[in-house]
Amino acid sequence: MEDDVLVRVKNLQTFFYQNGRCNKAVNGVSFDIKRGKTLCVVGESGCGKSVTASSIMQLLPELSRIEKGSEISYFNNGKEIRIDQQKRNGKVMRSLRGSDFAMVFQDPMTSLNPVYTIGYQIGENLLYHTKLNRKQRKQRSVDLLRDMGIPLPEQRAGEYPHQFSGGMRQRSMIAMAMSCNPKVLIADEPTTALDVTIQAQVFDLIMKLKTERNTAIMLITHDMGVVSELADDVVVMYMGNVVEQGTLEDVFKRPSHPYTVALLRSIPVLGRGRDQDLQPIRGVTPDPYDRPPGCQFAPRCDFFKRGVCDSCMPNETKISESHSVRCWKYEEEVNHA
Numbered sequence: 615m616e617d618d619v620l621v622r623v624k625n626l627q628t629f630f631y632q633n634g635r636c637n638k639a640v641n642g643v644s645f646d647i648k649r650g651k652t653l654c655v656v657g658e659s660g661c662g663k664s665v666t667a668s669s670i671m672q673l674l675p676e677l678s679r680i681e682k683g684s685e686i687s688y689f690n691n692g693k694e695i696r697i698d699q700q701k702r703n704g705k706v707m708r709s710l711r712g713s714d715f716a717m718v719f720q721d722p723m724t725s726l727n728p729v730y731t732i733g734y735q736i737g738e739n740l741l742y743h744t745k746l747n748r749k750q751r752k753q754r755s756v757d758l759l760r761d762m763g764i765p766l767p768e769q770r771a772g773e774y775p776h777q778f779s780g781g782m783r784q785r786s787m788i789a790m791a792m793s794c795n796p797k798v799l800i801a802d803e804p805t806t807a808l809d810v811t812i813q814a815q816v817f818d819l820i821m822k823l824k825t826e827r828n829t830a831i832m833l834i835t836h837d838m839g840v841v842s843e844l845a846d847d848v849v850v851m852y853m854g855n856v857v858e859q860g861t862l863e864d865v866f867k868r869p870s871h872p873y874t875v876a877l878l879r880s881i882p883v884l885g886r887g888r889d890q891d892l893q894p895i896r897g898v899t900p901d902p903y904d905r906p907p908g909c910q911f912a913p914r915c916d917f918f919k920r921g922v923c924d925s926c927m928p929n930e931t932k933i934s935e936s937h938s939v940r941c942w943k944y945e946e947e948v949n950h951a
């Protein structure tokens with residue numbers, strides 16, 4: 615095992631069961647989260663980004679289940695901790711969450727408790743995961759708020775979430791997440807509720823943590839512009855599958871899955887010039903409870919389409935050491951090479 619892999623997700627399948635129907639929300643997802651790297655997971659709404667993150671943190675919504683055959687391995691000083699996904703080893707996960715792995719959610723107001731001060735809420739995480747006494751916890755909470763760029767941290771630590779602006783709440787959430795120096799920070803659309811300038815400040819902060827503390831970042835976004843600025847590695851998801859993954863250069867310079875190509879053509883990307891011709895992706899995503907049997911993107915694919923695409927799901931094919939694609943075009947090329 616390479617030393618820099620901190621989380622390895624292999625064939626993750628997380629399904630929802632409702633009224634006798636099944637939604638294969640995450641269906642065979644594999645990737646690594648590596649020390650000091652930013653992995654951006656990108657794809658349109660409902661493709662399974664958040665459910666993948668919740669599966670890694672073992673914080674799944676009701677009605678969902680991680681299926682047999684799924685593997686998530688956590689690495690601590692090179693030692694592998696594998697959680698039995700069926701038994702969900704709560705005690706081990708609780709000790710990992712907050713100390714080794716932390717998560718920042720889309721809307722800080724849903725994660726912050728309105729009746730406790732910000733300082734108290736940061737201190738609570740320290741209480742569970744460190745041996746610091748009350749005074750030390752208080753001091754560390756103030757230091758963390760200062761590190762996150764919150765002015766007058768001594769005073770702010772004694773204030774309540776409603777007294778903070780949206781950007782400051784998100785910074786406090788990051789302070790809370792970083793309180794025990796986690797090795798992995800999962801940020802699920804952390805700037806959705808913020809305006810553009812504050813978004814940039816929050817991303818700057820996350821990137822500072824990556825460089826200064828060598829934290830591994832898994833950043834979930836639907837914004838290819840953000841990906842192009844921040845990612846080292848990119849995972850592109852569509853309807854529960856990883857359709858393409860590779861380094862930033864692989865995915866942006868040599869996009870290979872028809873969905874990635876369409877996604878890049880449909881959004882303005884910095885550096886491509888003013889005359890870029892934007893083309894929306896035709897069609898809509900299918901009903902997640904009634905998915906097509908073959909490639910999930912086949913009904914909308916304009917670039918490459920064979921009969922097999924409608925009937926069978928392609929496997930992931932490696933097209934270079936760092937770059938893989940789930941598309942029949944590449945599977946056929948590799949098999950016939």
Ligand SMILES: Nc1ncnc2c1ncn2[C@@H]1O[C@H](COP(=O)(O)OP(=O)(O)OP(=O)(O)O)[C@@H](O)[C@H]1O
Pocket residue numbers: 630637639657658659660661662663664665666675676677836902
């Ligand atoms: N609590 C839930 N109950 C039922 N179905 C859910 C729940 N959460 C997610 N799903 C379903 O799981 C699938 C994946 O959803 P997920 O939230 O992971 O998508 P996403 O890519 O994160 O989208 P967004 O960018 O909108 O957050 C979708 O089909 C969604 O409807």
